[in-house]
Amino acid sequence: MASREYNIVVLGAGGVGKSAVTVQFVQGIFLNSYDPTIEDSYRRQMDVDGRSCTLEILDTAGVEQFTAMRELYIKNGQGFLLVYSVTDRSSLQELIKLREQVCRIKDNQHVPIVLVGNKADLGHARTVSFQEAKNLAHNWGTSSFYETSARTAAHIDDVFADIVRQIQKRESAA
Ligand code: GDP
Numbered sequence: 001m002a003s004r005e006y007n008i009v010v011l012g013a014g015g016v017g018k019s020a021v022t023v024q025f026v027q028g029i030f031l032n033s034y035d036p037t038i039e040d041s042y043r044r045q046m047d048v049d050g051r052s053c054t055l056e057i058l059d060t061a062g063v064e065q066f067t068a069m070r071e072l073y074i075k076n077g078q079g080f081l082l083v084y085s086v087t088d089r090s091s092l093q094e095l096i097k098l099r100e101q102v103c104r105i106k107d108n109q110h111v112p113i114v115l116v117g118n119k120a121d122l123g124h125a126r127t128v129s130f131q132e133a134k135n136l137a138h139n140w141g142t143s144s145f146y147e148t149s150a151r152t153a154a155h156i157d158d159v160f161a162d163i164v165r166q167i168q169k170r171e172s173a174a
């Protein structure tokens, strides 16, 4: 049977590790440096609950301006990874606005979203607690929250499997 495609968009402030998370998932390597202005899409096949899925992942750059193009890829996106860094409090704050934009553009308050606290390996530099981010996810009506590390690959696959399951669930409910 043909593998179904899932359109996933990775959003968040600059420097939180959107590209590193994406490339760790797709290529299994950790990027120490990546051009922060590059926006690119990646594909990877993954089995989720025994079903073959093809994930088409857009790694975005530059949340500052909400351009027409940005609106378009949010319209086309089926699931969204909202990424902050556990070492950067303002990057979590930024996601509150970002989620509102996504819900407005999708005209839906229940868009498939996973909250991702990246750089969990940098424990000594942590400024955002697990509980605090979990509470934010709870306010959004979701338990889909993971702390990840693109460096160690911790919980990276979990994030992508979760978003696929959310998209599948939405579709079977429709
Ligand atoms: P983006 O602007 O959100 O795409 O961020 P990048 O993926 O370019 O990452 C910004 C910087 O943070 C780079 O130097 C990465 O190597 C580093 N980085 C990304 N993820 C992690 C992580 O999980 N742990 C650590 N220690 N560094 C990370």
Ligand code: MG
Pocket: 018, 019, 020, 034, 035, 036, 037, 038, 059, 060, 061
């Ligand atoms: Mg990037």
